[in-house]
Amino acid sequence: MKKLIISIMLTNAILLASLCSQTLPTENLSEKIDSLMALQQKPDEPGGVITVIHNNKVLHQKAYGVMDWEEGTKMTENSLIDLASVAKQFTAFAILLLEEQGKLDLDADIRQYLPELPEYEYTITVRNLLQHTSGIASTDLLRVFGDIHFDVEWTHQDDINLIKKYAQLNFEPNTSFEYSNGGYALLASIVESTGGMHFAEFLRENIFEPLGMNSSMVNYTAGQDLQHMSKGYRSIPDGFEHISSVNDFSYGPGNVLSTLNDMILWGQNFLNPKLGNEQMMERIFNPYNTLENGDSIMYTYGFYVRTHRGLRAVSHQGGVPGFTSNLAIYPDENLVIIVMLNNESIRSIAMTNAVAGLLLSDKFTPVEPEKPKVEIPLATEKAEPFQGTYRMEDGMEMTFAIEGDEFWILLPGDTRLRLYPYSETSFLMKEIEVFVSFIPENDGEVNQMIWRQHGRDNHASRLIETEPLTQEQLALFAGDYYQPYLTTDYPVLLEDDRLKIMMPSSIKRYLGFESVQLSHIRDDLFATDFLGMMEFTRDDNGQVNGYTIFSVGRLKDIIFLRK
Structure with a gap:
């Protein structure tokens, strides 16, 4: 009996210690969150909703601002908001439910469930789609490069047809991670083929109604x-512009509409699952897979898993014109924060992190202050080897030059910024908070430079002067070209001794440029001023027959053929 009593006492002590470890500073929490939102918007402006859930108890839930700025209609806890890519977690959860029911295998070829897809060069699995490792191109970029504007009516079937049309993969599956809306569109179709009903009906019957x-x-x-x-x-x-789409009816990667009250139920299910189980939540909360090179994949089932200030954070952000949302789970703290906004000018991730800071500051790893950077006088004789033009890996060029006792950089668009020395080889552009470091070689020559911005290093190489191409040589590259899968024209023109690629109207509208200038590097390799590196291709007779743009984010190795 004594042993039993001691065992019970120990169990209670452990439980109490666990609960105490999860105690958060909640005093005046709502007032503090209200103050955070007050810094971002006024009560008569578009705003959104925020909720905080801890140990399955709602600590804060409130609507801010208006849902209709023109009419002045107040946002409420029952106002529908477009979740954008936060919707991916519902798609992934549906796949997990179907797996649990024995209706699909995550490691099966997707063509087992969608036989109408092209016969790709490699096998693509359901798991590849879930983790963005499939190589399937993202439909948002395909639409932009296919001259398909976002204000035209667009359906899920249009997405699928576009994926089937663009049969080229970005990479061999599981060799790289590249976020793909196209992959999640295919997952929605797999839900329909294995679940035996429309995707919207499946979510309603299997997720929304049960919760x-x-x-x-x-x-x-x-x-x-x-x-x-x-x-x-x-x-x-002079106010606010209504920019949300009324013609997009695609689904899988997005287009789930929800309310604050509903999303509270969804958030609580992660902490105390009524739908699914704790094992399923553990799969969502923990990275479990690697790429072929051994790198961990930090995307599980509709969520990124990262470390935020020393704490495990499971989250996903979403954004479409006019809306931005973020759902963050801190599993080890039993905490969920949801921010849903109808004002894209407010950053949902920053708001989520600010709310987390109110609750978790005592648990966060302290941010060590950077060592103060002391500006030193410019030693012009030591900076002379740094002068010249360098090219980044994405094709952007910049020129460094000494003027008097000052060091300057010339960026694309004739932007000039002064560089302030902090060591003999490192300089700061104060206006844009970029550090530039030059790398001397053993013989003192400098051919490499590192551009450090937002904590990331980008490498650049000195441009080696080559003999410029003649007008006749440049003319060999000019001509009519098109993207064969998207059947969109991308002609190359020769004007004023420069080659340029003309862009379709969609790129001008959404990316802001109507042409890209080409700068010759060597042989058939060119740099563009907006789309990185590209290279012309030739047939067996040596005639120019096309070109390839290497990378534009979610699209890789885009092929263009000569007509």
């Missing part, structure tokens, strides 16, 4: 009841 999320829905077709739907805005000098 009581009675207002949540998939915006998959026109004519649904959207009377409580918020409008999405961005700030402009």
Whole structure:
């Protein structure tokens, strides 16, 4: 009996210690969060909703601002907000439910469930789609490069048709990570093929209704009841502009609409699962897979898993024109923070982190202050080897030059910035907080430079002067070209002794340029001023027959053929 009593006492002590370790400073929490939002928007401006859940108890839930700025309609806890890419967690959860039901295998070839897809060069698994390691191109970039504007009506089937049309993979599956909306569109189709019903119906019957999320829905077709739907805005000098889409009905990667009250139920399910189980949550909360090179994949099932100030953070952000959202889970603290905004000018991740800071500051790893950087006089004779033009890996060129007793950089667009020396080889651009470090070789020559910004190092190499191409040589590259999968024209023109690629109207509209200038590097290799590096290709007879743009983010090795 004594042993039993001691065992019970120990168990209670451990439980009490666990609860104490999860105690958070909640005094005046709502007032503090209100103050954070007050710094971002006024009560009569577009805002959003925020909730904080700890140990499955709601510590804060509130709506801010207006859902319709023109009409002045207040945002409420039952206003629908577009979750954008936060919707991916619902798609991934549906896949996990189907796996649990024995209806699909995560390591099966996706063509087992979608036989209408092209026969790709490599096998792509369901798991590849879930973790963004499939190589499937992202449909948002395909639309931009295919001259498909975002204000035209667009459906899920349009997404699938586009994926089938663009049969080229970015890379061999599981050799790289590249976020892909196309992959999650395919997952939605797999839910339909294995679940035996429309994706919207599956989410309603298997996720929304069991959790009581009675207002949540998939915006998959026109004519649904959207009377409580918020409008999405961005700030402009004289107010706000309504920019949210009314014609996008694609789903899988996005287009789930939900409310604050519903998302509280969704957040609580991660802490105390009514749907799924604790084992499923552990799979979501922990990275478990690696790429072929051994690198860990920090994306699990609709969530990134990262360390934030020393704490495990499981989160996903979403953004579409006019809306931005973020859902963050701190599993070891039993904490969920959800921020959903109809004002894209407010950063949902920054707001989430600010709220987390109110609660977890005592648990966060302290940020060590940087050692003070002391400016030193410019030693012009030692800086002379740094002068010249360098090219970044993405093709951007910059020129460094000494003028009097000052060191300057010339950036694209004729932007000139002064460099302030902090060591014999390191300089700071104060205006944009960029550090530049030059790397002398053993013989004193300098051919490499590191551009450090936002904690990331980008490498650049000195441009070696080559004999410029003649007008006749440049003319060999000019001509009519097109992207064969997207059937979109990308002609190359020769004007004023410079080659340039003309862009379709969608790129001008969404990326802000109508052409890219080409700078010759060597042989058939060129740098562009906006799209990185590219190279012309030749046929067996040595005639120019196309070109390849190497990388534009979520699209790799884009092929263009000569007509």
